[in-house]
Amino acid sequence: MHGPIAEVIQxxxxxxxxxxxxxxxxxxxxxxxxxxxxxxAFVLTPGMMSLGVPGTVAVASNMCHKFPKALVGAIKRYKxxxxxxxxxxxxxxxxEIGVQGGIxxxxxxxxxxxEAGSNLYVSVVFVxxxxxxxxxxxxxxxxxxxxxxxxxxxxxxxxRLQKIELWPMITLKTANxxxxxxxxxxxxxxxxxxxxxxxxxxxxxxPGLMYIVGATSIVASATELVIAFVMGLGGTLxxxxxxxxxxxxxMIILAGSLFGVQLGAIGTTYVKDYMxxxxxxxxxxxxxxxxFFALPKYLNQLHLISLADNLVGLMTKISxxxxxxxxxxxxxxxxxxxxxxxxxxKTVAVNG
Amino acid sequence: xxxxxxxxxxTVKDDNPIGNTSLSExxxxxxxxxxxxxxGHMSEHVMDYALNVxxxxxxxxxxxxxxxxxxxxxxGKRSKLFAAAMRESATLFDQKARNTEVVVEHLGELGKxxxxxxxxxxxxKRIEFxxxxxxIRLEEVARxxxxxxxxxxxxxxxxxxxxxxxxxxxKGVFAMSTTSKKRHLKSCVxxxxxxxxxxxxxxxxxxxxxxxxxxxxxxxxxxxxxxFAVSYFHGxxxxxxxxxxxxxxxxxSTAPRVAPDQKVTDAVVxxxxxxxxxxxxxx
Numbered sequence: 001m002h003g004p005i006a007e008v009i010q011x012x013x014x015x016x017x018x019x020x021x022x023x024x025x026x027x028x029x030x031x032x033x034x035x036x037x038x039x040x041a042f043v044l045t046p047g048m049m050s051l052g053v054p055g056t057v058a059v060a061s062n063m064c065h066k067f068p069k070a071l072v073g074a075i076k077r078y079k080x081x082x083x084x085x086x087x088x089x090x091x092x093x094x095x096e097i098g099v100q101g102g103i104x105x106x107x108x109x110x111x112x113x114x115e116a117g118s119n120l121y122v123s124v125v126f127v128x129x130x131x132x133x134x135x136x137x138x139x140x141x142x143x144x145x146x147x148x149x150x151x152x153x154x155x156x157x158x159x160r161l162q163k164i165e166l167w168p169m170i171t172l173k174t175a176n177x178x179x180x181x182x183x184x185x186x187x188x189x190x191x192x193x194x195x196x197x198x199x200x201x202x203x204x205x206x207p208g209l210m211y212i213v214g215a216t217s218i219v220a221s222a223t224e225l226v227i228a229f230v231m232g233l234g235g236t237l238x239x240x241x242x243x244x245x246x247x248x249x250x251m252i253i254l255a256g257s258l259f260g261v262q263l264g265a266i267g268t269t270y271v272k273d274y275m276x277x278x279x280x281x282x283x284x285x286x287x288x289x290x291x292f293f294a295l296p297k298y299l300n301q302l303h304l305i306s307l308a309d310n311l312v313g314l315m316t317k318i319s320x321x322x323x324x325x326x327x328x329x330x331x332x333x334x335x336x337x338x339x340x341x342x343x344x345x346k347t348v349a350v351n352g
Numbered sequence: 353x354x355x356x357x358x359x360x361x362x363t364v365k366d367d368n369p370i371g372n373t374s375l376s377e378x379x380x381x382x383x384x385x386x387x388x389x390x391x392g393h394m395s396e397h398v399m400d401y402a403l404n405v406x407x408x409x410x411x412x413x414x415x416x417x418x419x420x421x422x423x424x425x426x427x428g429k430r431s432k433l434f435a436a437a438m439r440e441s442a443t444l445f446d447q448k449a450r451n452t453e454v455v456v457e458h459l460g461e462l463g464k465x466x467x468x469x470x471x472x473x474x475x476x477k478r479i480e481f482x483x484x485x486x487x488i489r490l491e492e493v494a495r496x497x498x499x500x501x502x503x504x505x506x507x508x509x510x511x512x513x514x515x516x517x518x519x520x521x522x523k524g525v526f527a528m529s530t531t532s533k534k535r536h537l538k539s540c541v542x543x544x545x546x547x548x549x550x551x552x553x554x555x556x557x558x559x560x561x562x563x564x565x566x567x568x569x570x571x572x573x574x575x576x577x578x579x580f581a582v583s584y585f586h587g588x589x590x591x592x593x594x595x596x597x598x599x600x601x602x603x604x605s606t607a608p609r610v611a612p613d614q615k616v617t618d619a620v621v622x623x624x625x626x627x628x629x630x631x632x633x634x635x
Contacts, residue, residue: 011562011566064575064576064579065579067579068579068580068582068583068587069583071583071587072583072587072590072591075587076591080601233576236575236576236579237572237576240565240568240571240572240573240574240575240576241568241569241572242568243565243566243567243568243569243571243572244566245565245566245572245575246562246566247554247561247562247565247574247575247578247579248554248555248558248561248562250575250579251551251554251578251579251582254579254582254583254586255551255586258582258583258586258587258589258590259590259593259594261590262587262590262591262593262594263594263599266594266599266600266601269601269602270601270602341602342599342602345602345603
């Protein structure tokens with residue numbers, strides 16, 4: 001990650017296939033992040049690497065595409081009155097600290113167990129976080145759907161935490177709540193650490209904002225975009241300082257993802273609150289399955305199990321395929337509910 | 353508070369040469385009908401009604417568009433839309449007036465409708481009566497008006513059947529100009545061109561760009577600045593792209609941010625508020 005390495009790194013040549021692939025993945029990723037606040041990034045890094053982009057460049061370029069996308073999405077959703085800027089900036093600041101902590105932890109593991117160990121750590125964290133948080137969110141979404149709740153009730157944990165008067169108390173107008181800073185910080189730190197580990201902090205950040213801080217899923221997912229912007233900008237400055245950002249890749253991805261993020265943000269104004277939770281949980285659970293398939297590769301490398309090479313190769317491919325599938329499922333749920341709601345609204349407008 | 357005056361000169365000039373006909377008054381003393389709307393576009397049936405009556409009585413018409421939320425905090429976007437819509441509405445009115453011999457003057461006003469009506473009646477012209485467009489509450493205007501006020505509303509059946517709809521499919525800032533789609537298209541083309549330019553310049557000089565952008569150190573600001581430019585140009589482009597395609601946010605969630613709709617009742621002509629003294633003010 002130091003200066004001279006940049007000269008050795010080969011930036012790939014672009015061709016029609018690469019450009020189309022990045023544009024489409026960008027669009028779908030953008031659509032999902034405009035809707036649930038984050039996502040899409042987890043497919044882009046391995047996706048770029050499969051195109052022959054070196055790992056560090058892929059991570060750096062991914063990071064660099066994330067913050068303009070988050071910025072555009074946050075502005076769009078701010079216009080709909082969904083973003084709590086104060087909450088986003090405070091969380092973003094501490095998430096940035098969390099990112100640094102996450103990187104240090106990664107480095108420590110890398111030194112101790114080598115690359116395979118570090119990858120295994122990432123995958124295990126991935127699977128654990130996604131399964132636990134994902135199923136919790138899913139259960140909540142299903143409960144809300146069956147209750148036909150128009151508005152969501154504030155979770156009991158958040159309610160209890162908000163009652164605790166611990167200096168400094170923060171009043172958040174858009175989120176419509178008052179909570180001690182001490183409960184925001186751990187959520188922010190965890191978001192940052194997860195972002196440093198698996199590139200999608202939102203999988204902790206959004207549920208954290210919903211269940212611990214007590215924001216609605218609309219406000220939580222919109223505010224997550226501000227957090228992602230702050231984290232992404234910080235991360236990009238560091239990566240660009242080492243000359244790792246491939247601006248061409250970034251711009252191609254952005255070309256697609258800004259279309260997506262606008263559409264995703266528009267989508268949030270049509271759907272009921274539980275849809276955001278539903279989409280997020282679905283993506284998280286499918287991605288968890290995907291990472292589960294990636295585990296044997298690292299276990300093999302650590303000689304903890306022994307599997308045939310072609311089997312491991314197949315599993316890696318399946319893992320990537322499932323990840324793309326997760327994104328596609330999310331995107332199609334968003335698009336379907338968007339257009340269904342639009343049609344319904346139009347019919348009501350004509351008849352009523 | 354008056355911000356725009358435009359008289360349709362052609363009608364003033366030659367239609368009624370002064371002293372030539374039975375209408376011996378100078379244009380200055382000509383009685384006027386005050387037509388008021390709080391929407392960007394005055395309803396056509398208000399225009400038609402005012403023109404009919406004015407033609408019959410040989411009155412003039414003072415058409416007033418009142419911007420009731422001049423300080424709406426969206427950096428002047430609403431006011432601009434309102435002004436644009438008002439221009440369209442004024443042009444339409446003038447076109448309609450061209451066939452009759454009616455003088456139509458247009459005014460853009462800011463503030464509360466009742467205050468505007470009261471001020472205009474007292475200071476401006478010899479106003480005989482006021483006709484108000486839909487979305488204006490009769491009581492509100494009538495309370496302060498020295499002359500009778502008539503709401504012009506069409507019945508669900510009858511002549512103006514098509515002109516009236518109480519549940520407009522689009523509300524507030526989104527509906528004030530019918531050209532909003534055109535506007536989106538315009539900004540779509542503009543930002544599309546700028547985005548294309550930005551992309552073309554980066555990819556045309558990609559060798560040079562890649563050399564400098566990956567130098568690291570302070571050169572790190574180059575890629576960051578570039579993506580900020582991309583997010584501005586391309587962000588605006590994509591936003592207006594979807595809007596131009598008609599894919600916009602649900603009105604359900606954006607509606608509370610603009611003024612709430614007022615209840616409109618259906619009646620051909622509402623009963624005249626005959627409890628008030630019918631004072632006449634000539635200015």
